[in-house]
Every structure is written in C-alpha cells, then in structure tokens.
Amino acid sequence: MVETRRKQIESAASVLFRERGYPGTSVRDIARTVEIQGGSLYAHVASKEDLLWSIVERAANRFDAALDGAENPGNSAATRLRDLARAHVSVVTEDLGNAASFLHEWRFLSATRRDDVLERRREYERRFRRVIEDGIASGEFRDVDAKLATTWLLSSLNGIAGWYRPDGRRSQTEIANAFADLILSGLSANRRTDS
Amino acid sequence: MVETRRKQIESAASVLFRERGYPGTSVRDIARTVEIQGGSLYAHVASKEDLLWSIVERAANRFDAALDGAENPGNSAATRLRDLARAHVSVVTEDLGNAASFLHEWRFLSATRRDDVLERRREYERRFRRVIEDGIASGEFRDVDAKLATTWLLSSLNGIAGWYRPDGRRSQTEIANAFADLILSGLSANRRTDS
DNA sequence: CCTACCGATCGGTAGG
DNA sequence: CCTACCGATCGGTAGG
Numbered sequence: 001m002v003e004t005r006r007k008q009i010e011s012a013a014s015v016l017f018r019e020r021g022y023p024g025t026s027v028r029d030i031a032r033t034v035e036i037q038g039g040s041l042y043a044h045v046a047s048k049e050d051l052l053w054s055i056v057e058r059a060a061n062r063f064d065a066a067l068d069g070a071e072n073p074g075n076s077a078a079t080r081l082r083d084l085a086r087a088h089v090s091v092v093t094e095d096l097g098n099a100a101s102f103l104h105e106w107r108f109l110s111a112t113r114r115d116d117v118l119e120r121r122r123e124y125e126r127r128f129r130r131v132i133e134d135g136i137a138s139g140e141f142r143d144v145d146a147k148l149a150t151t152w153l154l155s156s157l158n159g160i161a162g163w164y165r166p167d168g169r170r171s172q173t174e175i176a177n178a179f180a181d182l183i184l185s186g187l188s189a190n191r192r193t194d195s
Numbered sequence: 196m197v198e199t200r201r202k203q204i205e206s207a208a209s210v211l212f213r214e215r216g217y218p219g220t221s222v223r224d225i226a227r228t229v230e231i232q233g234g235s236l237y238a239h240v241a242s243k244e245d246l247l248w249s250i251v252e253r254a255a256n257r258f259d260a261a262l263d264g265a266e267n268p269g270n271s272a273a274t275r276l277r278d279l280a281r282a283h284v285s286v287v288t289e290d291l292g293n294a295a296s297f298l299h300e301w302r303f304l305s306a307t308r309r310d311d312v313l314e315r316r317r318e319y320e321r322r323f324r325r326v327i328e329d330g331i332a333s334g335e336f337r338d339v340d341a342k343l344a345t346t347w348l349l350s351s352l353n354g355i356a357g358w359y360r361p362d363g364r365r366s367q368t369e370i371a372n373a374f375a376d377l378i379l380s381g382l383s384a385n386r387r388t389d390s
Numbered sequence: 391c392c393t394a395c396c397g398a399t400c401g402g403t404a405g406g
Numbered sequence: 407c408c409t410a411c412c413g414a415t416c417g418g419t420a421g422g
Contacts, residue, residue: 024218024303027401039403040407048401108219142380148365148373155354156347163346170343178343185337186381222417234419235391243417 006044009034014055014097018161022052022101022108052105053113059095059102060120066091067127077135078184084128085157085180092161093172100161125150132187141187153183201239204229209250209292213356217247217296217303247300248308254290254297255315261286262322272330273379279323280352280375287356288367295356320345327382336382348378 012033016025027048028038045051070087072080092099106117129150135141157179164175207228211220222243223233240246265282267275287294301312324345330336352374359370 021216021218023216026399028399037408038401039409039411042402043407144377145373148370149377151354151358152351152374152377155357156351159346159350159354162350175343178340179347182339182344182347182381185383186377188380221415223415232392233417234393234395237418238391 005034009041009044010051010054010058011097013051014101017052017055017105018097018100022048022105049109049113052101053109055098055101056106056109056113056117059091059098060117060124062091062095062098063088063102063124064120067124071127077131077138077140078188081128081131081135081187082180082184084131085153085183086176088154088157089160089172089176089179092157093164093166093175096161096164096166103158103161125154128154135187139189142189144187149187156183200229204236204239205246205249205253206292208246209296212247212250212300213292213295217243217300244304244308247296248304250293250296251301251304251308251312254286254293255312255319257286257290257293258283258297258319259315262319266322272326272333272335273383276323276326276330276382277375277379279326280348280378281371283349283352284355284367284371284374287352288359288361288370291356291359291361298353298356320349323349330382334384337384339382344382351378 009030013025013030016029016033020029027041030051031038031041066087067084070083072083075083102117107114109117129146132141132144132146132149132153136143136146160175160179164172170178204225208220208225211224211228215224222236225246226233226236261282262279265278267278270278297312302309304312324341327336327339327341327344327348331338331341355370355374359367365373
C-alpha cells in the first residue's frame, strides 16, 4: 500500500521536524525511523520540502476542520470562543508533530508555499478574531484590542505544541479546559460564568 | 577591540538563529553578516555551539536581571505579576535575537548545557508561579492550577518573540500593557482593577 | 583575519 | 526498495 507507507514517512518526519527542526533533520534521519535506506525515501517522496509541505497542509486542514466542527453561531461569544479554543487544543495535542511543524517549520518552505501558509494562517486567526469582536460588540467581552487579543490567545494555545507530552501529568482535556477558562476570564466583562 | 568584535558576531548570530534556527544557520552565514571569511570566525569563537551558548547565557542573565529589577515584595500579587510580565516582555522586545534563541534554540546545545538551561528556566518560571500562588492565597486571584497558569502566561508572552518587529504597528509598551492586562484579568478573582 | 584545505554529511539520482 | 554514486555544503583547522 503506497499511501500507507507515505503516511508513515510523513508521520515520522513530522515528529523529527518538531524535535530537531526542519533543517536539523536529515532525510536519512527520517529514513532510519521507518527503517529504509536514505535514497529509498525518494521512491515515496519527491523532495524533503515536499514532505514538509504535505505535513503543513495536513495540519492546516485539520485546524480548519476542527473549527468547522466547533463553530455554532447560535451560541454566546464566550461559548463560541471556548469551543474554538478547545478545538484548537485538540488538534495540537492529537496531532502534535503535524501541528508543531505547521506552527514553526512552515517558514522553511519555498516562497510561494510560505505565502500560501501565511494566508491560511491569517484566515484562521480571523475566525477567532471575529468571535472576539462579536463578544466586544455584545458587551460580553471587555473593549480590548481584538487583533492583539487574538495573537495573545493563540500564542498561549500554540505554546502547548512546545511542551505537551501525551504521557504527561495533565490530560489534553484538563489543559484545554484550564487554558480556555483563563482566556475567557481574561476577556470577560463580568466575572467568569463558570465553565 | 576583541570584545567588540565578538559581541558583533554574537549579535549577528542571534538574529540568524532566530530567523533560520540554529541548524539552519551556517557559520559562513554568520561570517558573511559581519563581513569576514568563514574560517576567520574561529579567531573569535571556539565553535558554533560555543556561540549559541554565549547567546543563550546572555539572554538568561537578562531575563533574570529584568525580574530582579521589577520585583517588589511590598506590592499586591496583581501588581507584582503585572510588573514581572512587563519586565519579561521588555527583554523579549529589546533583545529579540538573544531572547528567541534562549527560548527556542537552546535545545541544540550539548546535553550538559541543555540541562543547565533547563534548570535556569525552571527557576525563572518559579518566580512567576510564586506570585500566582501568593495571589491565590490572598484571594486576589482565582483558585487556578498555578503551574498550568504559569505555563499559559509565559507561553503568551514568549509568543511575542515569534512575531514582534521593532517597526511594527504596536509599540513594545502597548503590547506589554495589553498582554499584562489580559493575563491579570484572566487570573483576577474580581473585575480587573484598571491597569 | 585570509587562503587553502580537511573529512563528514547533506539532498538527491541512476540503474537496477 | 537497495547500492553506489553525485556535487555542494557543512563545521573546523593549519599556517601564515
């Protein structure tokens, strides 16, 4: 099954890219992980960058899909933002290698692809920002700088990709809830409505 | 002046390490920036790792010194935390290359030095955590998981090292105040006491 | 600080 | 998927 092997390689590469960075990972490091010879990798992959691109695209798709599944326009801004934050964290924790590569290693892509990623990231951030703006407009949130608050919030969530370990002390749900709670409380105009 | 040249090299290296990562930066990239030949770099530097080590240590010292200067045990936990957060941001924004290398590239150091950095990072985080714990004990802050809240807060501040540009739309003061305000509000047991 | 060099490793290919 | 190879670049050194 060609597809299976390819995904195995992508998965191994994403883990290494997260740990050592893209330039710090050689194609032979990746090959070793899936137990083939360095040159044999090119039976499955056009180039090292091609591999990074697949990983980054996959992560981008999963982030988008997670928000799609979490979005519910009928809810209050606070609830909507909490759901988006939790969805974001679930991708980070369940798709650690891909997510971390998407968040940090995309800058090693070629200029065209980099621009592509940048545009998708911007659109993704806008989805969070809109909810913040809605919350400010409705009086649920304080009158903060929505752009800066979006960056603030996503930075704290993205940081999880740097330190999360599946076997760690806190479960992904605990982390997601604790972070969402802190963020909501940071934006809220009132006392937090217990999550 | 040997020292001046050395610092010039460290400064150039820190900028490149931030932009391309440590493994993505060659010693010849660094040499080119200070307009000398690749081999000539070794008149000033024992090794590439030695350069990273200097940068990381310098940043660690500056972070520590910033907290030393900002700490005031007489104040309320909220005020103390706000001052620590602002101090942290000031190092990130004023020492961007060193700070980013300290935050991200330290993992490419040798095992011994890596452990060294890890211990300093832990101690640094403890200083934030203690203030959070004090605030919880005094009733100023909500009863959150102090460890998780510390990671949350520092992640959002450290994220600044990834996107801040000295010529950007927001000044470092605006950023520091906005982030500190959001964080304080996130932890606060009451409505935020306007910053 | 330069020139000229070292062995090792890099991403990638040819030809099975 | 392997063997055997390619030119380029890597970090680093010798000897001025």
